[in-house]
Amino acid sequence: MYFLSKPILLTSLTDCLVRFGRTYYPDKMPQFALPNGRQSPPVLHSAALPLLDRDMLNAIRTMDGPEANALLAELIANYREDASRCLQQLHQAIHHQNGDQIRHHAHALRSMSLNLGALSLGSLCQELELHHARLSPEDQKTALAEIEHVYAEVMVTL
Secondary structure (H helix, E strand, O other): OOOOOOOOHHHHHHHHHHHHHHHHOOHHHHOOHHHOOOOOOOOOOOHHHHOOOOOOOOHHHOHHHHEEEHHHHHHHHHHHHHHHOOOOOOOOHHHOHHHHHHHHHHHHHHHHHHHHOOOHHHHHHHHHHHHHHHHOHHHHHHHHHHHHHHHHHHHOOO
């Protein structure tokens, strides 16, 4: 399966295209080796990303003119409600080891976080979404605890 998820990084796009090429055009791929011999897409690490993308928040503010602060406050309130519900559902999915639900709720939380500029949180959710099947239940719980910690930081910062 070949897919990209937001945020799309150049290295992720390159890896995806090279894997696609190796599968469907193996005779033409020697000239397109991955840099540094990587064989799989990189895992995003939240430490490399800012907690919030201030430019995105400013773009939201400029969209609505004089009502910008009210719009942003409403978006943050909706995000708080939806993200809290999503975190509860992630807890349940991990507790019941329901991989489809883990992936679904991690994806949902990732998307809503990135839409509000919470880059670090989006990255952590993406890691859980893409790699949950390879993680032990304890590692999934650890990943969720880190997601919850960063979510709390995001909410304080917003």
